[in-house]
Amino acid sequence: MPLREAQAIVLRTYPLKEADKIVVFFTREYGKCRGVSRGARRMKNGFGGSLEPLSEVRVGYFERPRKDLVTIDRCDLESSMMQLAGGDMTRVLALAYIAEVADRMLPEHEVNDASYRLLRLVLGRIREGLPVWLPLTYYLYWMVRLGGFMPSLAACAGCGVAIEAEQAAFYAGDGSGLRCRNCRPRQGNELAASERGLTGLLARSLAELPGDGWENGRRGRELRRFLHAAIEAQIEAQLKSWKLLEELENEPGI
């Protein structure tokens, strides 16, 4: 049972037995892993606040032969999600959604340096105080691109005709891609030209992007819905935290 050490980001935890937790964490060196942290739910435990979702940690764990679950030996906190959220409900829900997208999209034990760097970059920019809607939209855009299932924004998925930059385009909630007016799905939403144009912005480095205009959830809302539909279609499952985030987005003043 060799001890492995890695930089990791905690994605989520589940209660196990009386006082233990199953922890899903994403390491740069070994990909996504699942492990048991014994006694993590007790008042006095060696893990402290390090196992909260999206905490950046240095984790030490033992792998067991022919076992999927590793045994977490220690977990040193480097940056906490609770500080990241900063007492803001929008951030709490956006961070939960980011954690869920990462957890559902990343396969286990598969090294994915680009996704790791993306997640760290996004969390870093949120920590710096960038309005959360920009890093959230950036994260979705790049997770879809890195996953290799970005729907074409230039051609109709139904008839293949080119969709010009200023033309209206539509999409259904099933992630089946962008459609022209003629192929418009019956219960579809419009992805306005201005929203499609954001992808040019998001293709740049997040470090270069200013947060102006992203203070509320209006900008990029339809693009996020479009990308979210693509992700759900890809993973063939619903992301549970999306509903709460959408409810918050629809509140006046958000």
Place this chain on the structure above:
Amino acid sequence: MDDLAAPLTRLIEELKRLPGIGQKSAQRVAFHLLRADRERVQNFADALLALKDQLGFCGVCQNITDIDPCRYCADGGRQRDCICVVEEPANILNIEKTREFHGLYHVLHGAIAPLQGIGPEQLRIRSLLERLRAPEGATPIREIIIATDPDSEGEATALYLARLIKPLGIRVSRIAMGIPVGSEIEFADEVTMLKALEGRRDL
């Protein structure tokens, strides 16, 4: 399992559904009950059924109780202008053990957990808000103490409640977080230490 009598197999299967009980523990409990005298087993079965037959939710605070309103809500000696909000009924026992809190309670029966799809509408928040709109002549609520768990879900719930309650002009406070009594600062992580510093008090 095929070698065991059907009633014994059935009991073992039922016991295995309980948290923390596996095959071996279930077998041990089943054989223990088999060896016990009938009266004891009857008492055990009655106690289990009484849980379902005699317990319900308090119409005021949503605590689990056999009388409505529960003994905390019915106790005229308690401070009626302060409500402590907890996630689970079991949390009340821990707070009562301190003998320092003399106000009322409200049980949410969970916390907002975005990753599990649990939103505010699945918690007993509406009944809390109804309590805050005190009828004419009743003692108005002056403070809500939010005693949800100090994790991301408990924090999300606390933030949500504060957003709802603060505009009503009611003081909203959160229980302190930080270093557990008996532990050592040397082993505290940065977020625990930060919370401890934020929650410091004058001596």
